[in-house]
Amino acid sequence: MKLTITYEHEIPINAFYWTPKAYRQPLHAHTSLEMGLCLSGTGTFYFGNKQYHVREGDFFLVNNEELHIAQSDPLHPSHYLFLNFDSDLLMREDPSLLLPFSYHSEHFSNLIAADTALAAAIAPWMITIERELRERKPGYIALAKSALIQLCGLLLRHYHSGLSASRQRMMVQSVNQTKALASLVEQRYRESISLRDIAQELGISVSRASRVFHETTGRRFADYVAMLRVQEAKRLLAGTDEQVAHIGFECGFQSLATFYRVFKESTGISPVHYRQTLGLDTDAVPAKNESFPPAP
Template sequence: MKLHITYDHPIPINAFEWTPSTDRQSPHIHSSLEIGLCLSGRGCFYFGSKSYTVCPGDIFIVNNEEGHIAQSDPDDPSRYLFINFDPALLLAEEPGLLLPFSYRSSHFRNHIAGGSPLAKELTPWMLAIAQELRDKSPGYLAMAKSALIQLCGRLLRHYNEMLSNDERKTMVQAVRQTQSLAALVERRFREPLSLAVLADELGVSASRISRAFLETTGYRFSDYVSLLRIQAAKRELAGTDKAIADIAFECGFQSLPTFYRAFKDIAGISPIVYRQSMGLAP
């Protein structure tokens, strides 16, 4: 089951607490990346065919491809803090920070034991993100984003040491190709775009860079283009009184039905409702 994630803030980061059911539920995936911290209680956390016993202080790394679900101990239900964020946020800052989430399920350990030096280092950053998003003090968006980058930077340093030279070389190459493609898309997303044409400009095959982009970010090329177009449309809807049709075409969409469908898929609401939520007339 794939969950649709929406974000409660102008930047794509959520922080929320959750207590899993004591019955094992069906696993799910989502396009966002996730880091979970067990605040209290006990239980199990399942990733594909892997399972981990959960204790307070344990941290779990979740990518956007591996099915996962947590379960509480009936006698001592677990409670988690989850930091959930869009990979595009790191892609725009430093694509290498996505490496810890580009793992292959079969030999990756999602669990960081509570009380370990790494867990002690990561926990304050997770709590800081949650506090910034909760309190919304002046500058909170920048502070939350900065804390997330610090958090992922520490994860990168940890997992980088666990890679073989060949694995590291392959993953770094994929990140570089992803960064190059993302830079082109970010400059030209308002134009009609072809993956084959962009791949040719970069001197790589379309199939190779498409696979690298998906493995690194969790996004298919077309989905990432749509994401950038919708983000631009949201800025126009909130900051101007332009007609919705004009905004759609200016942001690169070739038809209004495509725009409305993409906007609903990504934002969870229609462009009209989004503009109204900003206190503006449709």
């Protein structure tokens, strides 16, 4: 089961406290990246066929592919602080920050144990992010983002140091190719583009482009393009009085039906409802199965 994550703030980060059930629930994955810090109690954290005994101060890293679930000890329930966040935050800052999340699950330890210096260094950043998002004081978005980048920088140094020199070179090459690919997509996502077009422009195979992009970002190419289009649509819905249909076309969607479907999958609400939640007037829109006119 893969869960779609929606965000409560202008920045795509959620911070929340959670106490797992004392029985094992179904495994799940989600569209976001995730970190969990055990604040108290004990229990078990399952990742596919792996399982970790949990104690206070343990930190866990979760990408957007691996199935997982936490369970509390019935006598000493575990209590966590979790962060969910969108990989695009790190992609836009420095794609190498995504490397700790591009792991192969069978060979990866999701646990950073409580008695390590790294766990002790991570915990304050986790708490800072939660506090900034909860209190929403002036500048909280910048401070929450800065804290997340600091935290991910620590993780990058930790995991990178354990790689062989050849593996480091391969990952740096993948990051550079992903960065070039993402840069081209950001320039052209309003057009009708394909992974083949971008791969040819970069001089690499389609399979290579698909693999390095997914391994680094955890996203399929089509999902990344859709995410950029939805982000731009949200900006235009909030900041202009353009018609909903025109916004969808301007952002690269080829039909109103596709625009509505993708927007709702990403945000949980339709473009019209999104504009309503901002207290803005909605406009009359054509039927959802209507195609957009050709570009001028």
